[in-house]
Amino acid sequence: MSSLNCYCGSGKPFSNCCEPYITGKEKAPTAEALMRSRYSAYAVCNADYLWLTTAPKERRHHSKTAILEWAKSNQWIKLEVLKATETTVEFKAYYIDYNLEAQIHHENSRFINQGGNWYYLDGEY
Numbered sequence: 001m002s003s004l005n006c007y008c009g010s011g012k013p014f015s016n017c018c019e020p021y022i023t024g025k026e027k028a029p030t031a032e033a034l035m036r037s038r039y040s041a042y043a044v045c046n047a048d049y050l051w052l053t054t055a056p057k058e059r060r061h062h063s064k065t066a067i068l069e070w071a072k073s074n075q076w077i078k079l080e081v082l083k084a085t086e087t088t089v090e091f092k093a094y095y096i097d098y099n100l101e102a103q104i105h106h107e108n109s110r111f112i113n114q115g116g117n118w119y120y121l122d123g124e125y
Contacts, residue, residue, distance in 0.1 A: 007043035008036035008078045022049045027118070031111035032084040034118040039093055043076040055112055055119040073098040087111050 006017035018040035020026040021033065028034035034053060041049040048066035054062055077094040084090070093105040109123035 007040040007076060010036065014040070027116065031087055031118055032081065032089050032122065034111060035089040035091065035109055036079065036081070038120060039076070039079045040083070042071045045071045047071060053120055055121045058121060063103050
């Protein structure tokens with residue numbers, strides 16, 4: 001277990017925040033918790049978790065290989081959650097891209113709960 005602060009910016013240790021979701025030990029209880037754990041999964045390059053937490057009907061539009069390549073090609077700096085409702089999260093993800101240029105990914109994401117599990121549905125940038 002790691003005592004470093006969680007990548008999602010909660011201020012909690014990674015081991016007590018997003019790691020249990022990413023490793024499958026716990027289910028994310030809310031859309032915001034899932035979104036934060038997905039950001040952390042990009043930071044630790046866990047493409048399997050990112051693919052599995054994408055809505056099943058949307059997975060055909062995503063490839064684990066492409067997810068992993070994008071996760072690895074960027075240095076994840078911080079996450080800022082701007083607004084969250086039961087099924088949406090507006091956030092800004094700050095990162096340094098493969099050209100060493102600072103980037104901000106601003107998205108309004110939608111999530112669905114199916115069978116007691118939260119999934120990323122889609123987002124508008």
